Amino acid sequence: MADLIQLLVAGLSIGAIYSMIALGFVLLWQTSNTINFAQGEFVVFPAFLMLLFYQTLKWPFAPAFTATVVISTFFLGWVVRKVLITRLLEQGLLPLIIATIGLALFIRYSLQVFWTPLGLYFPPVFPRFTVKVGPVLLPMEELLNLATAGLIILAVHLFITRTKIGWGMQVIAQNRPLATVLGIDVPQLVTMTFVLNAALAAVSAILIAPIYLVKYDIGISLGLKAFYAAIIGGFNQIRGAFLGGLLVGIVETLSAAYISNEFRDGYALIILIFVLMLKPEGIWGKKEEWA
């Protein structure tokens, strides 16, 4: 029983980080119908930046973290939106998908060639000790990861539901022509969504990097997990991405522990295929509420 609780917490903690990555994914889809196949690389790039500032240049944590988020958000949010996306949005879904695949390859192999092909150790952000709750041993790092990710997702949720900009984004998602008629600056808000997505990815990078070794090619599996999470939970809801991420994290951790480690990436997929067959809008998605 104690084992199970520990595994659940571990699953929730990694799942909450997947949720953050998935959340950006969903927001992009909602406001600009962009499926970002480079989402995983959007996490790997800031992880490398953080290593540069924090580890190589020995900056203190706060400035290193700020610089990472700002630089990564500028390039992956603003520059990508202006250079790549603006022109491609008129061309429909597939050219955009292919272009983001190109972007993913570009980031991945640039990191490999200009930085390192090796996996790098990333120092823990949170202290590593365990808390004893009755018979259960809980690592502080996992609890703090879960709390941080939870707070950030809550903040994004409040931003979307309580601020004017957030309402604007919802209108765009629901009815784009109407948004234009209402005088909402659609391109501006799409840019904001890209910036928000890049920032979310950068923060999740700092949380997830100490758990994995930072390597140029881990983006492939991270991006895919965010994608499953978004689809399992429901692509049209913030809480859907949240739930989906937690579920993927839990299923992955529990199945690796209890069934077999070799197939650990497979279980979430089997759930995914069943969800899509039975309830294509996702477990917690609503049909046609957004978009």
Added chain:
Amino acid sequence: MTDVQSPIRRFLPLLILCGLLILPLGLEQYKLFVGSLVLVYLIAAIGLNLTLGYAGQISLAHAAFLAFGAYSVGILQPHGVPFELCLFIGATISFFFGLLIGFPALRVKHHFLAMVTIGFTIIVFLSLRNLENFTGGSFGIPGIDRPDWGFISFDSDRAYYIYMMIWAIPVLASAYWIKNSRWGRAFKSIRENELRAAALGVSLRNYKLMAFAIGAAYAGIAGALFAPLLGYIDPSAFYIERTIQFLLIVVIGGLGRFEGPIIGSIVVVVLPEALRASQSLFMIIFAVCIMLIMLFMPKGLIGLWDLFVAKFIPPSTETKADLRSAE
């Protein structure tokens, strides 16, 4: 472009491209190998073009279908099954899995379908890696022989290229036939507007399933040819990267255009090899090329040919007359 075209417009690009496919026969060993890869990818991409380009159903499962073909050869050949039968079995397995994967396509679209199909690729990959006594696990299956007809052996690289050409020709011809048949038109009508297609009496269910199944069977044939080309197969050859490569081929060449996969497979296979001279930078340059092509030629490289035609080759009189009457 209208359907009424002068023969030069219709067939010139095809003739040039088919000429290019014969070219590797005269090249040295390594270039011949790259040419052989182009042929394998071409056959699989023709299948994907049918599913995605004509019927509009995105499939990222083509690496898995390729694997069915390749592993049919790898598993059955040691038991003395002749290569052509292995190929047929592989294509059939792919066909039925294609049907199976087609079912989600009846319910979900676009990115959801992309996800289901990429999920299928991952599950097949994991199964190949973990069913060790059947597939050899991550070590794969070594020592796959090239076909041998008793009096003639296709063991040398050049002979095997000719052998693959023998398969590529009926594949190209059948794809061309499908494109212009009742089926091709039904596929296109589904791509353009499902509701309208259904209203006109096109059975969405049957045609979508068939679009997946036929596209998958082509990939199965490609996989069967792929295994003896390498002489060795392992699961990593059939993972997400491969499936994305097929997607790149079809979209870069020109989605839903018959010449598309030919151009695409040449570019996607040969360009990285040609860029290898720049050593480690080649994948980066390749990635930039992909983004540039999508930015400036979202209809694919065949769009260049269309521009060229519009500028330099005058439309035939028939087309002119049509245009006038349309005005």
